[in-house]
Each structure stands twice: as C-alpha cells, then as structure tokens.
Amino acid sequence: GGHLNHSLFWKSLKKGTTLQGALKDAIVRDFGSVEAFQAEFEKAAATRFGSGWAWLVLQENGKLAVVSTANQDSPVMGKAIAGCEGYPLLGL
Incomplete structure (x- = not known):
C-alpha cells in the first residue's frame, strides 16, 4: 500500500491547476458543491488519528x-483489509 499511496500522492502535486471538467461535475453531483467536498476531505484527513490517508475514491x-x-492501507486493498473500497483519485 505504501508505494502505491505515495506514488499517487506525488503525481497529484501540480502547480497552477484548476478543478474543472468531468471531475468537478462529479464532485458537485455527489457532494453538492466543491466547498462541501473540501470540508469533508479536510475532516477525513484531520480526524485520522496517527498514520493514515484521506482519499477521494470512485466507487463501483x-x-x-x-x-x-489507517497506516499504509489503500482503498484498492478492499473493505476486508482497508475498511473501505474504491478507485483512488486523490490521496492525502
């Protein structure tokens, strides 16, 4: 999990990007607004005790x-191992 998690994290860091297109549309559809998504994502990251990750995932x-x-677990590991599942789009 650790290699995958960090690889996704480093690839997602880019300067001067703007949220737009299909991803922005999906965020607004599923969270109500970009701001609501940001608040939920920040809460997931801030309330993770100890080591772990917050993820934006695409579900089945x-x-x-x-x-x-927790720790180096990833949503791709599945619910039995990671406690959640989905295709990670963003990790922090």
Whole structure:
C-alpha cells in the first residue's frame, strides 16, 4: 500500500491547476458543491488519528466518496483489509 499511496500522492502535486471538467461535475453531483467536498476531505484527513490517508475514491456504483485508511492501507486493498473500497483519485 505504501508505494502505491505515495506514488499517487506525488503525481497529484501540480502547480497552477484548476478543478474543472468531468471531475468537478462529479464532485458537485455527489457532494453538492466543491466547498462541501473540501470540508469533508479536510475532516477525513484531520480526524485520522496517527498514520493514515484521506482519499477521494470512485466507487463501483459510479459515485465519488471520501474515505480514510489507517497506516499504509489503500482503498484498492478492499473493505476486508482497508475498511473501505474504491478507485483512488486523490490521496492525502
């Protein structure tokens, strides 16, 4: 999990980007607004005790969700191991 998590994290760091297009539309659809998504994502990151990650994931049903994993676990490990599942789009 650790290698995958960090690889995604480093690739997502870019200067001068703007949230737009299909991702922005999906965030507004599933969270109500970009600000509501940001608040939920920040809460997931801030309330993770000790080591872990906050994630924006694409679920099997096509909806976005914010989830959190402990230590080096990743949503791709599945619910039995990581406590959640989904395709990670953003990790912090």
